[in-house]
Amino acid sequence: MELATVKAQNGKISFPYIPVAVFIGGTSGIGRATAEALARYTNGNTNIIIVGRNRAAADSIIASFPRPSFPSVKHEFIQCDVTLLKNVRQTTNEILSRHSKINLLVISTGEMELFNREITEDGLDRIVVLAYYSRWKFIHGLMPALAKAKEANEDAKVLSVASAGLGGKVDLEDLELKKVSLIPFLRSISTYNDLMVEGFALHFPSITFIHCSPGRVRTPLGSNSSSILFRTLSFLINSPFSPWYYYSLAPEDAGEYQLYGILYTASAPGAWRITQDGSDLGKKGYNGDENARDVLWRYTLEVTSTK
Numbered sequence: 259m260e261l262a263t264v265k266a267q268n269g270k271i272s273f274p275y276i277p278v279a280v281f282i283g284g285t286s287g288i289g290r291a292t293a294e295a296l297a298r299y300t301n302g303n304t305n306i307i308i309v310g311r312n313r314a315a316a317d318s319i320i321a322s323f324p325r326p327s328f329p330s331v332k333h334e335f336i337q338c339d340v341t342l343l344k345n346v347r348q349t350t351n352e353i354l355s356r357h358s359k360i361n362l363l364v365i366s367t368g369e370m371e372l373f374n375r376e377i378t379e380d381g382l383d384r385i386v387v388l389a390y391y392s393r394w395k396f397i398h399g400l401m402p403a404l405a406k407a408k409e410a411n412e413d414a415k416v417l418s419v420a421s422a423g424l425g426g427k428v429d430l431e432d433l434e435l436k437k438v439s440l441i442p443f444l445r446s447i448s449t450y451n452d453l454m455v456e457g458f459a460l461h462f463p464s465i466t467f468i469h470c471s472p473g474r475v476r477t478p479l480g481s482n483s484s485s486i487l488f489r490t491l492s493f494l495i496n497s498p499f500s501p502w503y504y505y506s507l508a509p510e511d512a513g514e515y516q517l518y519g520i521l522y523t524a525s526a527p528g529a530w531r532i533t534q535d536g537s538d539l540g541k542k543g544y545n546g547d548e549n550a551r552d553v554l555w556r557y558t559l560e561v562t563s564t565k
């Protein structure tokens with residue numbers, strides 16, 4: 259999809275209501291750029307809630323949004339470290355206390371700590387919490403507000419920014435991903451996101467759930483890593499003197515593509531997978547099945563509901 263086409267289409271965004279959009283991981287990178295594009299195209303007239311740890315970043319992003327013309331419209335930040343599921347529960351309740359409906363929920367939390375794996379207080383792998391459990395728990399907890407938007411005939415859409423199309427088979431005997439080596443581990447997380455959107459689409463059929471692959475995007479993800487390897491790779495991707503630079507996207511372009519994907523490509527309720535340019539990925543690189551979807555759903559409900 260041509261970027262110019264995507265931008266032209268995004269420029270036509272017009273909601274017949276004031277939307278509410280939540281960006282979990284909206285303080286940086288792809289989430290930030292998608293929030294900025296939405297704020298710009300709606301002239302600031304979207305209620306936007308940014309969730310993350312970095313208050314200073316959120317304040318400066320919010321200050322850069324166009325000032326809304328309706329006094330009731332708010333641009334807010336909620337500080338939350340999503341690696342602890344009790345924080346996810348608390349933030350979900352906070353969001354629900356402020357907004358009874360949600361039209362768009364975009365989740366793009368992540369860090370590049372593949373060689374520095376930690377187990378959280380909840381006894382879960384921190385990477386999997388960021389890429390899967392916390393996302394699942396936010397979506398599940400915020401479902402009443404998404405359903406309320408749908409009941410009012412408004413958009414109700416969820417986007418999980420992860421790695422659609424790069425999935426591998428899930429080992430149903432090792433759902434905690436304790437036994438797998440790094441590559442199958444990463445491929446399992448991709449499939450978990452596929453199965454997550456499919457599971458939610460099955461249980462909440464009026465709502466739209468999307469798993470996207472943003473491609474290689476020039477964000478601080480790698481440069482914030484404790485690993486010298488990822489910091490070096492990130493430097494190479496982010497340097498305009500490197501050939502890799504030309505095979506990567508600027509965050510603002512990724513934001514345009516993802517906004518297009520959520521608003522236009524995912525045009526009906528159900529489970530979707532979209533590409534880095536916001537088009538439909540279909541079942542390319544898909545490694546799930548109905549049994550894995552249902553087993554993972556039950557397992558995740560059990561893990562997340564007790565924390």
Ligand SMILES: NC(=O)c1ccc[n+]([C@@H]2O[C@H](COP(=O)([O-])OP(=O)(O)OC[C@H]3O[C@@H](n4cnc5c(N)ncnc54)[C@H](OP(=O)(O)O)[C@@H]3O)[C@@H](O)[C@H]2O)c1
Nearest residue numbers: 283285286287288310311312339340367368474475477479
């Ligand atoms: N960039 C790429 O090339 C690329 C490629 C494929 C997939 N992805 C995936 O896309 C997603 C977004 O990546 P990005 O490039 O936009 O990264 P980024 O610029 O580093 O943004 C990551 C976001 O996650 C939030 N976050 C990280 N840890 C958190 C925590 N413990 N609690 C709350 N929020 C947390 C950060 O907010 P705070 O710092 O404020 O907490 C930030 O807003 C990630 O899942 C990444 O794996 C990225």
